Amino acid sequence: MGASPSITLPDGTKLVVDAVNAERSENGITVYTRDYSAPFTVPFENDAVVEYIVSGGIVLEKNTNGSKGTYIPLHNVVISASGTAKEEMKAIAIGDALILNGVAVPEQMNRFAVVKGAEIAINKINAYRDENDVVLYDAGYGATTNTNQWGLELIIENGIITGMAKPDGKTYNNSRIPSQGHVLSVQAGSSYYNDLNAKIASGEIKTGNPVEIIVHEETHLASRIAYDAVDPKSKEDNPGGWDSANDKPFDGFRGGDQLIVYTSDYGKETTGTNAWGYEVIVDENHRVISVGGNNSPIPDKGYVLSGHGVKADWLKNYAKLSATVNMNRTAKEMVVMLTPQSSLDRADYRIGTSTALLQKSKDMYMDVPYSKIEQKMAEAKAIRGEIVKLIEQQAYDEMTLKSAALDSLMDEVINLNMESRKVDHRAIWMRPLETNMDEVRQHLKLIADANLNQVYVETWWDGYTIYPSDNPLAPHNPMYKGFDVLQAYMDVGDELGLEIHAWVENAFLEGNKMEQKPEWSMIRRDGADYWEVDGHTFYWLNPALPEVRNFITDLYVDLVTRYPVAGLHLDYIRYPDNYGTEIDYGYDAYTREQFMKTFKTDVDPVNLYPGDKLWPEWQQFRMDIITGFVKELVPALKKISPKLSISAAVYSDFYTNPYYKLQEAGLWLQNGYLDNVFPMSYKLDAQAVVHDAEETLKLAGDLSYVTMGLGPQAKVSRPVLVEQAYETQKKGTSGSAYFEFLSYFGDQYNVPLKQGMYRNKAIVPFSNPGLSVKTILMEMDRKIDEIYVPNEGMADAKSYKKDLKVLVNQLNENKTIDKRAAKLGRDLGQLMNKLSKDSSVHAQVKERMIFDLKYADHIIKIYNNKNYND
DSSP: OOOOOEEEOTTSOEEEOOEESSSOOTTSEEEEOTTSSSSBOOOOOTTTEEEEEEETTEEEEEEOOOSSOOBOOTTOEEEEEETHHHHHTTTOOTTOBOEEESOOOOOOOSEEEEETTEEEEOOEESSOOOTTOEEEEOTTTOSBOOOOSSEEEEEEETTEEEEEEOOOSSSOOOOBOOTTEEEEEEETTSTTHHHHHHHHHHTSSOTTOBEEEEEOOOOOEEEEEEOOEESOOSTTTOGGGEETTTTEEOGGGOOTTOEEEEOGGGOSSBOOOOSSSEEEEEOTTSBEEEESOSSOBOOSSSEEEEEOTHHHHHHHHHOOTTOEEEEETTTTEEEEEEOHHHHHHHHHHHHHHHHHHHHHHHHTTOOSOHHHHHHHHHHHHHHHHHHHHHHHTTOHHHHHHHHHHHHHHHHHHHHHTSOOOSBOEEEEEEOOOOOSHHHHHHHHHHHHHTTOOEEEEEEEETTEESSOOSOTTSOBOGGGTTOOHHHHHHHHHHHHTOEEEEEEOTTEEETOOOTTOGGGBOOBTTSOOOEEETTEEEEEBOTTSHHHHHHHHHHHHHHHHHSOOSEEEEOSOSOOOOTTSSOOBOOSHHHHHHHHHHTTOOOOGGGOOTTSTTHHHHHHHHHHHHHHHHHHHHHHHHHHOTTOEEEEEEESOTTTHHHHHOOOHHHHHHTTOOSEEEEEOOOSSHHHHHHHHHHHHHHHTTTSEEEEEEOGGGTOOHHHHHHHHHHHHHHTOOEEEESOHHHHHHTTTHHHHHHTTTSSOOBOTTTOHHHHHHHHHHHHHHHIIIIITTTTSBSOOHHHHHHHHHHHHHHHHHSSOOTTGGGHHHHHHHHHHHHHTOTTBOHHHHHHHHHHHHHHHHHHHHHHHHHSOO
């Protein structure tokens, strides 16, 4: 027989538990869990009983008001002490640690669906459906689920199944989300999938069946965890933060699966950590005031908690915004507590920071919708009042809904405080899986409604084209059953005002080996003709062979001749990545012979390794092959379609990656081969992406546009991705491109971007240079009238409006930029000089106007360099 239930107090005192989930003892201790027959304990007289809510062994709340009893939260216990037990526990305080002995806390699901008697755990709500997920969607997500074919879905209205997306491995689920219902979406890797699929196939689950949806958000939560170091500055301070292989510290002295505390004593402004972790900032009041990201600023008072691996996951799960954090230096542990009061604190904090943000926008003369922001702020304050009442009523499920609504409003306010320029590259990469016009129209309308303006459609992938091709080595993909997807994209794109660019993969064949031409294969150092990545096998053609380059060039020439695409987008324009190993590529007989002939050596490259005398030449030789192909290809395409935009997706490290991927993209920029470059900066923080933007802009100068490649597929948080796009735009990029369609819309990155940066539609600068410059100048004129003058940022606006009108008239006369209009650059420079010397113009207004003029000047210079560089 087991020992009787008991409680161990912080001082080691052990108190016997008289009852569990039973009538309250009049002189003892009773413990309640969610297995109790009611959600509250029985009401009690205030002076007779005290009750404690305990989560994870941490005391979260103390209740002495017994008019309604005490709420029993999910995964928590309530300790009820009366009589002498009340006196024995009087010293217990919020945050104290208790040990419950012999009391089982039930493991209950807080989010699940009941289908034909089976409980199905829901792990996400209104989020992208990834591997193994079960996601619940409601109308707040959008019109449809945007899910792929790898799963099944139940459409539920009024508790009844009204429709299903049955799995066939081909058709997207993408179910309609009812306005007053849900969609239960189960990915094929989920443990529930096979059983549900079998029951659907047998007819056991069918339309008309009832489905119960249960969602209870956790309102009381606490946890503790050991931290590894405070302000580590040496190997001795934190041995786990030392990279022994390279004899140096890891970034920020944060090692694998560690939790580090950074205070002002660390001696640096930021933590210095890399992107592979998660951080929260705690203020002097022990409240979490910022969540997510890395390399965080360290507050003068307070500290940063920085986690990696399992401890990063712990921070994500427990250290929510406005949670209370206590640091126990003696025990070297952190304790995090979240209660309903945290929801009110969170509301106050977010309203306060949003109010400050609005004032900052006004102080900076930002072009944002002030009245709409103020309206949203008023709505948030009203919801804050409702949260207060719901906490008083202990109506916690409703409170969590109101708290989520307030968070949504405050997120929107943050986005509304971002400017939305009307000249911008807003691109998305997309693999076309549609097999009819309706599907194409549905997807492109989604893109157009998101105020994007360019679609980079994967036109040659897996060794197949997406259009009927006469080339037997590049046949039309049989999955389309004869449907010309590219023409459909062109037709619908034209209707919706979207540019369609052909995204091509050059020598990369993906998983489709070109059996007709084995002699064209890319050969690895060990003689293999394939590329292995994470257990997958891929095939490449050998770009060193003239016949391969001719085949690819002929394919693209035919493409741009038959289809008036806005551009050709080069991807995989390189050799396979060797990931820093000795397993590199280009070791066919032809390439090796050409190298030995060029350098007049009998040293076979297959015997060359890093550190050998000829190794740099061997690397450069292969890079020159790719560069030579680009140099030959561009004029061949421009001859057919002079206005064709030639762009390339390239690795963002222009100084290291050439030696791993044999892609010298920086040289292509300097030589003016590209009209637009997309550095693929698929990173989890904003600082690293901004750095990539700065480096790319230096190389591109006024020879190419820079469109940052950002990675929704990498699961970067929505606020961080928005920050990446916004901050790089402020550095001078022409816009951003998103990889890729399913991730962008599935995880709803379109929502914050359309609220903020993309609330206005935008024209593409490369395709419309004259209209772009005119739009920028007209927008400057509007801002003078609507923002700068009314807010006293500019005293004498007449002369500047006159200057702008003269410039706009030049563009009106010329319709676009020609040799005469191209001289606008000189006039823009004179206007910038006039502004810089005008003390009557507020510094912020001056900065904003000069930024706009520089953007217009950049467009003109790129146009001049592309058209009149002789």
